[in-house]
Amino acid sequence: xxxxxxxxxxxxxxxxxxxxxxxxxxxxxxxxxxxxxxxxxxxxxxxxxxxxxxxxxxxxxxxxxxxxxxxxxxxxxxxxxxxxxxxxxxxxxxxxxxxxxxxxxxxxxxxxxxxxxxxxxxxxxxxxxxxxxxxxxxxxxxxxxxxxxxxxxxxxxxxxxxxxxxxxxxxxxxxxxxxxxxxxxxxxxxxxxxxxxxxxxxxxxx
Amino acid sequence: xxxxxxxxxxxxxxxxxxxxxxxxxxxxxxxxxxxxxxxxxxxxxxxxxxxxxxxxxxxxxxxxxxxxxxxxxxxxxxxxxxxxxxxxxxxxxxxxxxxxxxxxxxxxxxxxxxxxxxxxxxxxxxxxxxxxxxxxxxxxxxxxxxxxxxxxxxxxxxxxxxxxxxxxxxxxxxxxxxxxxxxxxxxxxxxxxxxxxxxxxxxxxxxxxxxxxxxxxxxxxxxxxxxxxxxxxxxxxxxxxxxxxxxxxxxxxxxxxxx
Amino acid sequence: xxxxxxxxxxxxxxxxxxxxxxxxxxxxxxxxxxxxxxxxxxxxxxxxxxxxxxxxxxxxxxxxxxxxxxxxxxxxxxxxxxxxxxxxxxxxxxxxxxxxxxxxxxxxxxxxxxxxxxxxxxxxxxxxxxxxxxxxxxxxxxxxxxxxxxxxxxxxxxxxxxxxxxxxxxxxxxxxxxxxxxxxxxxxxxxxxxxxxxxxxxxxxxxxxxxxxxxxxxxxxx
Numbered sequence: 001x002x003x004x005x006x007x008x009x010x011x012x013x014x015x016x017x018x019x020x021x022x023x024x025x026x027x028x029x030x031x032x033x034x035x036x037x038x039x040x041x042x043x044x045x046x047x048x049x050x051x052x053x054x055x056x057x058x059x060x061x062x063x064x065x066x067x068x069x070x071x072x073x074x075x076x077x078x079x080x081x082x083x084x085x086x087x088x089x090x091x092x093x094x095x096x097x098x099x100x101x102x103x104x105x106x107x108x109x110x111x112x113x114x115x116x117x118x119x120x121x122x123x124x125x126x127x128x129x130x131x132x133x134x135x136x137x138x139x140x141x142x143x144x145x146x147x148x149x150x151x152x153x154x155x156x157x158x159x160x161x162x163x164x165x166x167x168x169x170x171x172x173x174x175x176x177x178x179x180x181x182x183x184x185x186x187x188x189x190x191x192x193x194x195x196x197x198x199x200x201x202x203x204x205x206x
Numbered sequence: 207x208x209x210x211x212x213x214x215x216x217x218x219x220x221x222x223x224x225x226x227x228x229x230x231x232x233x234x235x236x237x238x239x240x241x242x243x244x245x246x247x248x249x250x251x252x253x254x255x256x257x258x259x260x261x262x263x264x265x266x267x268x269x270x271x272x273x274x275x276x277x278x279x280x281x282x283x284x285x286x287x288x289x290x291x292x293x294x295x296x297x298x299x300x301x302x303x304x305x306x307x308x309x310x311x312x313x314x315x316x317x318x319x320x321x322x323x324x325x326x327x328x329x330x331x332x333x334x335x336x337x338x339x340x341x342x343x344x345x346x347x348x349x350x351x352x353x354x355x356x357x358x359x360x361x362x363x364x365x366x367x368x369x370x371x372x373x374x375x376x377x378x379x380x381x382x383x384x385x386x387x388x389x390x391x392x393x394x395x396x397x398x399x400x401x402x403x404x405x406x407x408x409x410x411x412x413x414x415x416x417x418x419x420x421x422x423x424x425x426x427x428x429x430x431x432x433x434x435x436x437x438x439x440x441x442x443x444x445x446x447x448x449x450x451x452x453x454x455x456x457x458x459x460x461x462x463x464x465x
Numbered sequence: 466x467x468x469x470x471x472x473x474x475x476x477x478x479x480x481x482x483x484x485x486x487x488x489x490x491x492x493x494x495x496x497x498x499x500x501x502x503x504x505x506x507x508x509x510x511x512x513x514x515x516x517x518x519x520x521x522x523x524x525x526x527x528x529x530x531x532x533x534x535x536x537x538x539x540x541x542x543x544x545x546x547x548x549x550x551x552x553x554x555x556x557x558x559x560x561x562x563x564x565x566x567x568x569x570x571x572x573x574x575x576x577x578x579x580x581x582x583x584x585x586x587x588x589x590x591x592x593x594x595x596x597x598x599x600x601x602x603x604x605x606x607x608x609x610x611x612x613x614x615x616x617x618x619x620x621x622x623x624x625x626x627x628x629x630x631x632x633x634x635x636x637x638x639x640x641x642x643x644x645x646x647x648x649x650x651x652x653x654x655x656x657x658x659x660x661x662x663x664x665x666x667x668x669x670x671x672x673x674x675x676x677x678x679x680x681x682x683x684x685x686x687x
Contacts, residue, residue: 041471050533050540051596062473069472071595075594082591084559085582087485089476097540098533098596168601189466250668333502374607381503386642387495391621392683393639397528397601400624400639 002118002142003182005154005174008197009135010165016132017124021135023123027163032116037065040124041108042195046093057099060091060188075083078119081185104129107195116144119157126198133198137162137184138146138187141175148178218275232259284315286311306433486650489579490560491661492666492675495642501619504645504672505608508617511668512610519608522620526605526644527589546588550604556583567677568640572656573663579650599620604636607643612656612679615665618646645673 011019030036045057060070069088073080092099109124122138125200139158144150152172158166169175173189221408241249270274290308297305318324340357392398479485496504509519523546531542547558563578593599598622607620619641647666650659666675 040471043473047596048533048535050535055595057595066472073591073594078590078594080587080591080594082587084584085534086472086488087580087582087588088559088584089473090480090485090487090580091559091582094542094561095531097535097537098531098542138621195524202528210587229621261501303496380497380675381500382494382496383642386497387493387642387676387678388683390495390533390642390644391493391678391680393603393622394644395680396607396683398683400601400603 001004001145001151001182001184002106002140002189003147003154004138004140004190005158005160005171006136006138006187006194007158007166007171008194009137011070011135015174016135019135020123020125020197023135024112024114026084026125027114027116028162029119030116032114032119032121034112035112036134037063037114038112038113038122039110040191041106041110045095045101045102045138047099048097051098057092058153058192059089060191062184062188062191065184066185068184070185072188072192081082081189083185104201107133107199109195118184126195128199134203136191136194140187145182146179147174147182151178212273215281218269218272220268222266223261229259229266231263232262279318282318283316285316288312340448370457470516474660483652483654485579486652487580487673488651488653488655489532489577490574490651490662491565491651492574492647492662493678494645494666494669494673494675495640496644496673498641498647500672501643504643504669505651507609507669507672508608508619510613511665512617514611519610521551521606521608522549522618523601523606524548524604525550525636527602528600529592529593530600531592533596546592548586557586557588558582559584559588559627560630563654567679573677574659574660581650603657605644612665613661614649614651615662616646616648618648619643620646645669645675647675 007087008072009019009023012057014022019046022036039102040062042058045059055076056074058072060072062068062070067086069086071082071088072081101154105128105185107126107128109126111123111125112119114123118141119142120142122140124136126133126136127172137158139154141154141157149172151174155166156169170178171190171193173186173193177186232255236259239252239255270278285307288307290306290307290311293307296307304315320328391398393400503624505519514520524667527546529544529546531544535541543562545560546564547559547560549555559582561578561580565575565577567575584625602625604623604625605620606623607618610617610619622639624639625636647662649662651658669675
């Protein structure tokens, strides 16, 4: 468990698979070794009108924490995170009368997972209801749990293989939490932020 | 005639062997249980095993005392040849307990008379009995009978007391109250007597229009025990000490021996 | 290397193989306060955790209900949240308990569906904002025993004082008895366990009568 930074990588004129291939080559050239695949998915449920003002529950899974289900509830004023065992999905099925999912919003990011020294790099192909939307690069620096202490280092590392697409400032979600202890839930928040952006963006050719 | 006897002997031997084998296997399984499952073994299964063995013993003695069973004691087994060599067939037959049919083992296995020492002792006792005068013997018998009948009385008395107590316990002693069970289950399951007038965070939810039902069954302040009639409560209080006494006794009695 | 399947896929696979323990077999009873020591002594002898002794617990349970009226009529989803007052760092517990089925006379225990999971302490705020309302709450304090897959709890139930106190102090017991529950969580269809429970309950008689209790009939309790 360390600090994770998630960012989009522009695909410009390339296709999705060729972009992943390009990044794989670059990271492998640095000495990274592929260690399996990863998958982060997100299903979004909204409250039925009978429950009053609309609320949204995002249910996310991360293959890095396979026994946990992460949920984020958005009420409009508040955002409440919840971590539970895997059976929470079963409970959501019980709630189908109160909260319903829009099938066309199911988002996921999946692809190869690399390890290189203290870093773990994941190159994710993002799809929203099976439509290709873009590329997300996740980098985790494992020895530290305080973002402020390792952001500079991580930015340098990111620039090493992503080049100029790396922003100068940390992701918006992290900016308010630079001095706090980082938890897996923070990674989930970053994914949700990105998925929300992708859902609004128009589709791309794969 | 002889053929029939032989047949009878064969069939009764067969049934005796079978019963002895049954007995042997259940003793073996009991030993196995005691040695290997002593952590999980419970009284009921142990007693079941014991009952099984005692049943098998009874059926064995029934076979032995049956009319059709020939008098085994009138038959002799003659060892024709002893050999210090290992006899594989014998070993197999006896589950490797006896491997040779040799002079040091045969007298023990084929003995039909008592051991010489025991025989001597019996002779001495019989001699002593025959020299006893009639009056003396009679005296000893009455003294002995007196002791036995006294013990018999003691045991009977204890048994009676025990029975009276256990029937009394069955009808009067109460360790739990059905009303309390229902009260607790209704409270934990449906919130009976636990419901609050207001939500704990005092935040009325706009969807829950008809939900804030005033809790029922709350006369005054304390629900549950407070609503009991006062005399019932006093009664249970008074009864408590005596009930504790009986209960300590009964706890030892409910030991699986009672089953 | 194959890519990991989605969590929903593996959950569905687990559902199909019927390995999710989502059924609770339950028997309930009670014992008067003055005999609870005798019962604990008996349980200590009968149950598995002989060496370590019984595990004590001191829990706070909140009963939430999610309600709404749809075109199909009113919908109700009850959810229970439990937290250990004596182990503040322990995960909280979220639990859905379905309608109980008494079944016919031959069925030895009550069976009800149950979804049981550990969760983070944000659960109360999460459920409240989700639209759930707290219907009632109580403190349960007592001992837990295990016997194979069976769980036996002996607990005193306390009503929260009017000034709800976080540490669980200043509460009053609701009866002069301890609640005794014998339960097993198992995948559906494992009815053999119910028979084991019946036999175990038999061994606690006459100290405790563990029975199938019909909630519907308790509805008319004074």
